[in-house]
Amino acid sequence: MATRVAVVTGGNKGIGLAIVRALCKQFQGDVFLTARDQGRGQEAVQSLASEGLAAQFHQLDIDDLKSITTAAAFFKETYGGVDVLINNAGIAFKGADKTPFATQAEVTLRTNFFSTRNMLTHFLPLVRPGGRVVNVSSFVGATTLNKCSPALQQRFRSDDITEEELSGLMQQFVFQTQKGEHQQGGWPETAYGVSKTGLTTLSMILARRLSKERPNDGILLNACCPGWVRTDMAGPKAPKSPDEGAVTPVYLALLPPDATEPHGKFVSEKEVQQW
Numbered sequence: 001m002a003t004r005v006a007v008v009t010g011g012n013k014g015i016g017l018a019i020v021r022a023l024c025k026q027f028q029g030d031v032f033l034t035a036r037d038q039g040r041g042q043e044a045v046q047s048l049a050s051e052g053l054a055a056q057f058h059q060l061d062i063d064d065l066k067s068i069t070t071a072a073a074f075f076k077e078t079y080g081g082v083d084v085l086i087n088n089a090g091i092a093f094k095g096a097d098k099t100p101f102a103t104q105a106e107v108t109l110r111t112n113f114f115s116t117r118n119m120l121t122h123f124l125p126l127v128r129p130g131g132r133v134v135n136v137s138s139f140v141g142a143t144t145l146n147k148c149s150p151a152l153q154q155r156f157r158s159d160d161i162t163e164e165e166l167s168g169l170m171q172q173f174v175f176q177t178q179k180g181e182h183q184q185g186g187w188p189e190t191a192y193g194v195s196k197t198g199l200t201t202l203s204m205i206l207a208r209r210l211s212k213e214r215p216n217d218g219i220l221l222n223a224c225c226p227g228w229v230r231t232d233m234a235g236p237k238a239p240k241s242p243d244e245g246a247v248t249p250v251y252l253a254l255l256p257p258d259a260t261e262p263h264g265k266f267v268s269e270k271e272v273q274q275w
Ligand code: NDP
Pocket: 009, 010, 011, 012, 013, 014, 015, 016, 035, 036, 037, 040, 060, 061, 062, 063, 064, 088, 089, 090, 091, 092, 111, 115, 136, 137, 138, 139, 225, 226, 227, 228, 229, 230, 231, 232, 233, 234, 238
């Protein structure tokens, strides 16, 4: 049997590093810590080695399509596929950041939505039967959904929204921030929130597609919130440690082989949340 393999994006620090740590302890197979920066990634692998944990490293900058396709080709050639994919990499501007909102929208949507979508485009075909895919979204994506116009909410919650329609809506948000028209367009004032509303909706779309196109493969794909976690992104006041933040993503990544759910859900504290 082929060696099983798990891949985590943004694994060099924060929740991503804690996810890699937990997978090293619990996943039966090779665990890849990926990071956009080779030095920071190797350093993180070393820090896990000093805890007696053996993660492997591969460079992966999700904003760089070449980096995504190179990594995907590596996993295909070396392992013949991927068994667990955790899309954890993400960014957020600080509340006090003075960068114009339109720039924040473009930059945040690029990484959290469009680049994660590129990861899924290139890695989903590699996911083997029984595979698990976890997109680290946020409860902020759910609260943002509730602040969108009724028309947008209806689309994000609908069963027939396509990946193309969703991408068009995310692009429309970015364009409208550039013209200062996003509020008239029905969008709230949070680029991070919109990016995570998009990521959760994308997860639901792709899960439905997997069920339709690969009905016998038993792949489970979900979005989740790790909780409010003490990291460089969320700051020191958050209640959860990174290891605690890793619990729900790792739970979804290690759903037992005979599990049929959750699939296409938004999960927090190991519980399916309303969307
Ligand atoms: P951190 O800022 O601590 O870590 C973010 C990680 O993502 C870093 O490893 C960073 O790499 C990486 N990253 C950013 N951009 C890219 C890219 N283009 N390619 C590859 N890696 C990239 O954040 P957290 O650990 O807090 O966040 C992890 C995930 O959890 C994010 O998706 C976040 O939105 C989500 N989340 C976090 C919450 C919290 O309370 N902390 C709450 C809800 C969701 P580098 O070091 O090179 O910048």
